[in-house]
Amino acid sequence: MEWPEELLKLFEDPMFSNVKMPPSPVTADDRTLRKMEEVKAWIEKNGREPRPDAKEIKEKLLFKSLETLKQMNVWA
Numbered sequence: 001m002e003w004p005e006e007l008l009k010l011f012e013d014p015m016f017s018n019v020k021m022p023p024s025p026v027t028a029d030d031r032t033l034r035k036m037e038e039v040k041a042w043i044e045k046n047g048r049e050p051r052p053d054a055k056e057i058k059e060k061l062l063f064k065s066l067e068t069l070k071q072m073n074v075w076a
Contacts, residue, residue: 032074035065039075 011019042062043049050063069075 032069032072036069036074038062039066039069 010016039050039062042059050059050066052060052063054060054063066075
């Protein structure tokens, strides 16, 4: 979308210096990618995949996320 020049000049006024465009909505693909990156970072740090019988809740949650990613066929 192209903004009119008059509107662009208006936002150059210091009074509007804190006005920002609203962020783009987070998509399902964005959430999937973020979860993949989180699981991958955990695996790299720990040298193994998360386990369902882990003591830490974070590892259990990452295990569930990994299982979901595998079911979606986005994790080999």
